[in-house]
Amino acid sequence: MANVSIRNLGIQLGANRVISALDLDVRAGEFVVLLGPSGCGKSTLLHSIAGLNDAAAGSIEIGGRDMTYADPKDRGIALVFQSYALYPTMNVEKNMSFGLRIAGTPKDEIARRVARAADMLQLGPLLGRKPGQLSGGQRQRVAIGRAIVRQADVFLFDEPLSNLDAKLRTELRRELKLLHRQLGATMIYVTHDQVEAMTLADRMAVMQGGAIQQFDTPDAIYRRPENLFVATFLGAPGMNLLRGRLLRHDGRVFFDDGHLALDVTGYPFRQPPAEGQGCILGVRPEDVEVRADGPCRGSVTLVEAMGAHRVLWLDHHGTQVAAIVQDEGAPAGGAAAFALRPDRLSLFDEASTQRL
Amino acid sequence: MANVSIRNLGIQLGANRVISALDLDVRAGEFVVLLGPSGCGKSTLLHSIAGLNDAAAGSIEIGGRDMTYADPKDRGIALVFQSYALYPTMNVEKNMSFGLRIAGTPKDEIARRVARAADMLQLGPLLGRKPGQLSGGQRQRVAIGRAIVRQADVFLFDEPLSNLDAKLRTELRRELKLLHRQLGATMIYVTHDQVEAMTLADRMAVMQGGAIQQFDTPDAIYRRPENLFVATFLGAPGMNLLRGRLLRHDGRVFFDDGHLALDVTGYPFRQPPAEGQGCILGVRPEDVEVRADGPCRGSVTLVEAMGAHRVLWLDHHGTQVAAIVQDEGAPAGGAAAFALRPDRLSLFDEASTQRL
Amino acid sequence: MKRDAMADIALPPVRRKRGGMTPARLGVYVFLVTAALFFLVPLYVMLVTSVKPMAEIRLGNLFALPLAPTLAPWDSAWRTACTGLECEGIRGGFWNSVWITLPSMVLSIAIGAVNGYALSFWRPRGASLLFALLMMGAFVPAQVMLYPLVRALAAVELYSSLPGIVLVHVIFGMPTMTLLFRNYYAALPQELFKAARIDGGGFWRIFFELMLPMSTPVIVVAAIMQVTNIWNDFLLGLVFAGSDHLPMTVQLNNIINTTTGERLYNVNMAATILTSLVPLALYFLSGRWFVRGIAAGAVKG
Amino acid sequence: MALTVVVAYVGTLLWTARVSVSSARIFPTGDFVGLGQYERLFRNARWLLSLENLAIYGVLFILACLVVGFLLAAFIDQKVMGEGVLRTVFLYPYAMSFVATGLVWQWILNPELGIQRVMRRLGFEDFTFDWIVDQDNALYTIVLATVWQASGLVMALLLSGLRGIDEELWKAARIDGIPTWRVYASIVLPMLWPALSTAFMLLAVMVVKLFDAVVAMTQGGPGTATEVPAKFIMDYLFGRANIGLASAASIVLLVTVLAVVAPLYYARTKAVQRGLK
Amino acid sequence: APAAEPLKATVSHWWTSGGESAAIREFADAYNRAGGKWIDQAVAGAEQSRASTINRIVGGNAPAAAQFNTSRQFRDIVDQGLLNNVDDVAAQGNWDRILPQTILDVIRIDGHYYAAPVDIHMPAWFFYSKKAFAQAKIKDEPRTWDEFIATLDKLKAAGLIPLAFGGQVWQEKIVFDAVFALVGGPELFLKVYRDRDIAAVRSPAFRNVLVSFRKLKAYTDPGAPGRNWNDATALVVSNRAGIQIMGDWAKGEFSAAGQVAGRDFGCFPGFGPKAPYIVAGDAFVFPKTAKPNVVKAQKLLATVLTSPGAQAAFSARKGSIPIRPDVDLSQLDMCARLGLAIMQDKSRQLPNAEMLVEPDLNGAMQDVLTNYWNRNQTPEQAQQAFAQAMKDNTW
Numbered sequence A, B: 001m002a003n004v005s006i007r008n009l010g011i012q013l014g015a016n017r018v019i020s021a022l023d024l025d026v027r028a029g030e031f032v033v034l035l036g037p038s039g040c041g042k043s044t045l046l047h048s049i050a051g052l053n054d055a056a057a058g059s060i061e062i063g064g065r066d067m068t069y070a071d072p073k074d075r076g077i078a079l080v081f082q083s084y085a086l087y088p089t090m091n092v093e094k095n096m097s098f099g100l101r102i103a104g105t106p107k108d109e110i111a112r113r114v115a116r117a118a119d120m121l122q123l124g125p126l127l128g129r130k131p132g133q134l135s136g137g138q139r140q141r142v143a144i145g146r147a148i149v150r151q152a153d154v155f156l157f158d159e160p161l162s163n164l165d166a167k168l169r170t171e172l173r174r175e176l177k178l179l180h181r182q183l184g185a186t187m188i189y190v191t192h193d194q195v196e197a198m199t200l201a202d203r204m205a206v207m208q209g210g211a212i213q214q215f216d217t218p219d220a221i222y223r224r225p226e227n228l229f230v231a232t233f234l235g236a237p238g239m240n241l242l243r244g245r246l247l248r249h250d251g252r253v254f255f256d257d258g259h260l261a262l263d264v265t266g267y268p269f270r271q272p273p274a275e276g277q278g279c280i281l282g283v284r285p286e287d288v289e290v291r292a293d294g295p296c297r298g299s300v301t302l303v304e305a306m307g308a309h310r311v312l313w314l315d316h317h318g319t320q321v322a323a324i325v326q327d328e329g330a331p332a333g334g335a336a337a338f339a340l341r342p343d344r345l346s347l348f349d350e351a352s353t354q355r356l
Numbered sequence C: 001m002k003r004d005a006m007a008d009i010a011l012p013p014v015r016r017k018r019g020g021m022t023p024a025r026l027g028v029y030v031f032l033v034t035a036a037l038f039f040l041v042p043l044y045v046m047l048v049t050s051v052k053p054m055a056e057i058r059l060g061n062l063f064a065l066p067l068a069p070t071l072a073p074w075d076s077a078w079r080t081a082c083t084g085l086e087c088e089g090i091r092g093g094f095w096n097s098v099w100i101t102l103p104s105m106v107l108s109i110a111i112g113a114v115n116g117y118a119l120s121f122w123r124p125r126g127a128s129l130l131f132a133l134l135m136m137g138a139f140v141p142a143q144v145m146l147y148p149l150v151r152a153l154a155a156v157e158l159y160s161s162l163p164g165i166v167l168v169h170v171i172f173g174m175p176t177m178t179l180l181f182r183n184y185y186a187a188l189p190q191e192l193f194k195a196a197r198i199d200g201g202g203f204w205r206i207f208f209e210l211m212l213p214m215s216t217p218v219i220v221v222a223a224i225m226q227v228t229n230i231w232n233d234f235l236l237g238l239v240f241a242g243s244d245h246l247p248m249t250v251q252l253n254n255i256i257n258t259t260t261g262e263r264l265y266n267v268n269m270a271a272t273i274l275t276s277l278v279p280l281a282l283y284f285l286s287g288r289w290f291v292r293g294i295a296a297g298a299v300k301g
Numbered sequence D: 001m002a003l004t005v006v007v008a009y010v011g012t013l014l015w016t017a018r019v020s021v022s023s024a025r026i027f028p029t030g031d032f033v034g035l036g037q038y039e040r041l042f043r044n045a046r047w048l049l050s051l052e053n054l055a056i057y058g059v060l061f062i063l064a065c066l067v068v069g070f071l072l073a074a075f076i077d078q079k080v081m082g083e084g085v086l087r088t089v090f091l092y093p094y095a096m097s098f099v100a101t102g103l104v105w106q107w108i109l110n111p112e113l114g115i116q117r118v119m120r121r122l123g124f125e126d127f128t129f130d131w132i133v134d135q136d137n138a139l140y141t142i143v144l145a146t147v148w149q150a151s152g153l154v155m156a157l158l159l160s161g162l163r164g165i166d167e168e169l170w171k172a173a174r175i176d177g178i179p180t181w182r183v184y185a186s187i188v189l190p191m192l193w194p195a196l197s198t199a200f201m202l203l204a205v206m207v208v209k210l211f212d213a214v215v216a217m218t219q220g221g222p223g224t225a226t227e228v229p230a231k232f233i234m235d236y237l238f239g240r241a242n243i244g245l246a247s248a249a250s251i252v253l254l255v256t257v258l259a260v261v262a263p264l265y266y267a268r269t270k271a272v273q274r275g276l277k
Numbered sequence E: 001a002p003a004a005e006p007l008k009a010t011v012s013h014w015w016t017s018g019g020e021s022a023a024i025r026e027f028a029d030a031y032n033r034a035g036g037k038w039i040d041q042a043v044a045g046a047e048q049s050r051a052s053t054i055n056r057i058v059g060g061n062a063p064a065a066a067q068f069n070t071s072r073q074f075r076d077i078v079d080q081g082l083l084n085n086v087d088d089v090a091a092q093g094n095w096d097r098i099l100p101q102t103i104l105d106v107i108r109i110d111g112h113y114y115a116a117p118v119d120i121h122m123p124a125w126f127f128y129s130k131k132a133f134a135q136a137k138i139k140d141e142p143r144t145w146d147e148f149i150a151t152l153d154k155l156k157a158a159g160l161i162p163l164a165f166g167g168q169v170w171q172e173k174i175v176f177d178a179v180f181a182l183v184g185g186p187e188l189f190l191k192v193y194r195d196r197d198i199a200a201v202r203s204p205a206f207r208n209v210l211v212s213f214r215k216l217k218a219y220t221d222p223g224a225p226g227r228n229w230n231d232a233t234a235l236v237v238s239n240r241a242g243i244q245i246m247g248d249w250a251k252g253e254f255s256a257a258g259q260v261a262g263r264d265f266g267c268f269p270g271f272g273p274k275a276p277y278i279v280a281g282d283a284f285v286f287p288k289t290a291k292p293n294v295v296k297a298q299k300l301l302a303t304v305l306t307s308p309g310a311q312a313a314f315s316a317r318k319g320s321i322p323i324r325p326d327v328d329l330s331q332l333d334m335c336a337r338l339g340l341a342i343m344q345d346k347s348r349q350l351p352n353a354e355m356l357v358e359p360d361l362n363g364a365m366q367d368v369l370t371n372y373w374n375r376n377q378t379p380e381q382a383q384q385a386f387a388q389a390m391k392d393n394t395w
């Protein structure tokens, strides 16, 4: 159990400054999920915490000790590589146990741990195979296995479940959570799966362009995104955005996009809004209620069946608005009326794209 | 535009019979999604269609011609490898244009197509980089790009979006669908993402252990799974299963698990059920309605927030039943009453696990 | 692990200066330098011998620095030493050697690469049998094959010609070159080859555009081997090259290998070092081609 | 390729086999003397000794070259300064004709000229290093000098293999806390299997063809202590003008080598088929 | 009279050292003066040079003339009918009369002359350092085997290396042949080498030769094995060793070091006035060709090479002695003149082993000897091995 504290970190890869001036404080025993678009520097950040990249600037503290220049093996970390990096000449069992054997763990203890991991990852029948004889998902599970057999203080997972089927993924997600509780270890976890992120994370960090945009609980990030990027990045389909301006009228504040004037007086503005301020309104699809008495109207352009629910795409004066509906009774075409749940709105400054 | 017709295919890898007696008929221009647990043989099937594995038995027909032993380049296919298999010495642009250059496509046409693909995949600024200097998701996009610049009759995608963030994935999913429409090409697509599967597929094939379990439209597979495996494999959380027996009473048929007697007379039995037949009842979480007047009661053991909705786990006499609820008004603890939507049930024979 | 209890105590940073001299690094250098010194002892002896007059050499003080250093042996070796009627040192055959080595090397590497590539990736029927035979051939002393080869080349009128000697070098280089490339390609991810076939690549296209660029390290090794072998070859050159194309090693051999004539060790050493300068230059320049991570980023997993 | 193999290799092999059952001297003759040359060969003490020497030499030389070459490659791979110079230093012996370097080794090892004399002059009166003139140890001096010559090539070969190993693996090993030497031993070495097998084959060829070094250093002596098959063959091929016997010796040598190498080769092919890659 | 077109002759030989080059130049000049054009093809190393010649004969690109030792080395080529004879030159030059019998026996095969001999080497001279002798207080050259051993003992007592020796097979053979001829006598020598008389090999006399030969080992230094002959000579030149038994080519090393025979070093071909003089040498053979110009060149070559003028000039440079007595001796050194004088006495001429036995048998006997010299073999074992080698190498 160790905290991870990163200050002003800068990482240079080749000619690219991949990470710059990054701060991150992970509490001991916390489960933090890293989210961000492809190429934003998530893997680089994990590698830096693990000590595989030289820091160009800043410091990394693990368990209260400055580890900026420590050797990976002294950092008490375990890492699941995005590219697996399995030892190609060793079979699955050896791949998982190698680190333990080197560390001098007793034989039966190794056997026990490997057996447990293999069981959890459903790798039992494959223990004797070499990586070259495994499917993509099987390799990925070996990579996870190699990390979790170790008793690290900090576990770093780089998209560990991306190539697994939904069922297995759900199972493993639960197992990892369990493991987290049992070991009490700190975990930093990169994923693109928002369900995974939401269910696993104590806190979530959303990255973009080598910097952290928001670091907060999943709920807070989902409901109160700090800026437009975070707002649009999370959720599938993403948050609906309407461009307009804020108008004051009778001591009340209205959002006006030309077709719709929404009373947003109840919105918890951080600073009193300026009259006529350019502003973007965001609302999640599940907060768009399709009901006959809705104040807005749109024509249905597409209906996506998602199994458990459907997504209705409505054309609202040229802007596509997505709405999630539950029952099939929803209109399959033509026009529909809808409303936006007023307590679930987010407003962003048009210029800075920061939350108002 | 070409159909793919596979008859009695058998594939041997090393000592393992990975695929045996597999039949699959993909219509020309169809978008077929392959789903299945990790290691079930999806990649192997794609590789076989592409001509990279020698068939141990059976035949493969593409575009009406027997291609079982044809050279990969004569099959008119494009393939996105699960492992990317990028050319390490070529930069992104060269990687994508390699196939076109070989085909002797005119220079400006190549440039046009690569630019389009790069644009769609947001690889524009990375065209000059070598694969070793890319992030995982960027590599994956290059792998996609390499396939889509070509004008193949059949496109094979092996988990092409698994390492991309949700937003990009949604965008690309749409782009691929669009491409499918524009080219009219046949596409066979492996994914573990059920949203992807549902939204993209004309038809879906669910595989297990090297054999196809069900091949039908997404909706049919979701609503009327052929067997217990398909039923449990799809959906997150999975279908709720209740073990019981079928009892006849007064000319009506009831499902009875000892606590609950459900009238299933309206169920479209394929064969008249036998009295006392062991049977498993399946119902999807979204078809479990939590309402005060529900006939069943369970205590809430866990509530998972999923952003757009919540999952309630109810203990029903020792069986965990998941229910999806929309609003937060749902009970956070204690007991809840619920009902199963009778028109959305699936019944499986206990012994054969086949749908009744 | 009572970490919490210790949390208040400020722990010292775990520091390891990067780029600095750790004991491990020092060990690396100590090993390498020691090994290098050991390797250099014979060269040292050769060098000092080459600048001593014969009278000093006869004294037998092998490691002693020369008392009266002279460059005359070098001059003699390079341009004035007599071997038979010709008195132009070893330089006479220099260009012959170049013209023999260049095409022989390029061809044998090219053929070895193509063979290795075909054997590793295309695996034509019967190829492994051919390869086994080829490897067997590598164990037959070249000298035993001289007679039949001479007859064969004479039959096709290539005996005593530049193409003839090049052909002979290519033939003798084929087993090792093929082996070298075959095993190198065996270590590359097969998926790459598959991807290229999907892209429609034919035999040559894949070879030239994909495999060859990935082969730089092994090409360097092949070049090191072939340049050295061919450049230093003397017997084949003597027998097959014909009097117009005799390589420099024939002169070298004439200088250093006399049986009953007097031996000028200083000239011998100078001539040997001079002759080896071309391969040595290649060794030195080859560094930049020993690239790291040639297949980086190619495949996942 | 197929053509060359058939014509150049199979052809000459058959030719050699044919000559080995004739009484040919300088030129091949058409007569047939049965296995006479072979009988004579196996009565020849020097030939038998040569085979024995070859076995001892081969094992020592190949092992030493692989070990030294691997160590050099592994150490040079540590991103050291002056890599180019070091590489050249380790390779240079390979570039030089053994006619001259063998002589230098002969001098260095000679008790009256070389190391022994220097050490004694430095005051170590009892220092003895006279292997090269010692019946029982002379063969080891050949090993020493040829390892000096060939290990650079092994180094280059292994270096080219080392450089192909994905950096990610190194990272994984560092995370697992595996000491560098252990990574080389347990992960890198098995991955270098193809390069090692190439090196092994090349070295085996060198062993079988060992000739220059012996001629330059000991001329097979003292006595016949360092006689090797290639020298036997060469002697009878040229100086002793008896190609019949030389051919018989070549065939025997080849069969011997096959008996040793073929099982290894077979094992390897099997391993490859089992997906070892 | 010089022809309009000079007669081109490619000549292949292995004379490549400085002194040898100067010698061969004499031949070339003589040939060119006689209207030819000498094209030189020197390949160092007798075996390599011969191998190249044979391969070029096989490949149809033979030189006009090629050097061989005056020995049985070219016998097989003659038997294959691949050499031109030079019968008319021999007849014209009266070879039968002027050439030593030992040489005639080798070059005349079935009544035809297949080689032009060019020099006589004596492979078993005793060279000694005058300074070393003085240091060991030795006044005279030894005149008997026992005196020779006594001399060696004195040298040893003086702290010198008594016998400068190179432990290479061929050098061992040279020393053995010297001992054989001197201790065993020419008769036994011929019985063994010429007649392949197994009984002679098993005789006590031959055993005595072996024992005497082995006795010399005690007078060599520990550094001897593998040593080149010239390194051994250098020991004598620098007065660290007393005596070397080596061919007359060793004189080249002495003169290269500025030493003069009779002043700095001495030479004697054996013990006493009746000691046999072992004859070896070089000869040129003429590969078969139908080209009339080449045949003409071959004949011209044979004539020129054996002519007195060329012989004198060549021998002076080479250190050997001429094949004929009727040449100008003024340029020859003391040892050569001594040799030439001895050659006048036909009874002292003794063909060397290579003239008498096939190369492979000769080699096999070398193997036996080196084993005997270097291992703790008994003379009986060596006798047995000798006999076996003779049986095995006779078809």
Ligand SMILES: Nc1ncnc2c1ncn2[C@@H]1O[C@H](COP(=O)(O)OP(=O)(O)OP(=O)(O)O)[C@@H](O)[C@H]1O
Binding pocket: A132, A133, A134, A135, A136, A137, A138, A163, B013, B014, B015, B016, B018, B036, B037, B038, B039, B040, B041, B042, B043, B044, B045, B082, D275
């Ligand atoms: N070279 C091989 N030798 C033996 N078995 C193999 C080999 N390659 C793959 N397999 C096995 O074949 C089965 C099918 O592999 P395949 O890669 O097709 O699975 P997949 O369905 O694509 O799985 P994933 O979703 O994990 O990628 C797996 O169980 C795997 O272990």
Ligand SMILES: Nc1ncnc2c1ncn2[C@@H]1O[C@H](COP(=O)(O)OP(=O)(O)OP(=O)(O)O)[C@@H](O)[C@H]1O
Binding pocket: A013, A014, A015, A016, A018, A036, A037, A038, A039, A040, A041, A042, A043, A044, A045, A082, B132, B133, B134, B135, B136, B137, B138, B163
């Ligand atoms: N060796 C390199 N040289 C230069 N730039 C690099 C190198 N490796 C990665 N990059 C760049 O650094 C950025 C961050 O890469 P990183 O792998 O950390 O992304 P990521 O967030 O993990 O993305 P993904 O989700 O796609 O895996 C990317 O834009 C990538 O192109």
Ligand SMILES: [Mg+2]
Binding pocket: A042, A043, A044, A082, A158, B135, B136, B137
């Ligand atoms: Mg990444």
Ligand SMILES: [Mg+2]
Binding pocket: A135, A136, A137, B042, B043, B044, B082, B158
């Ligand atoms: Mg797969």
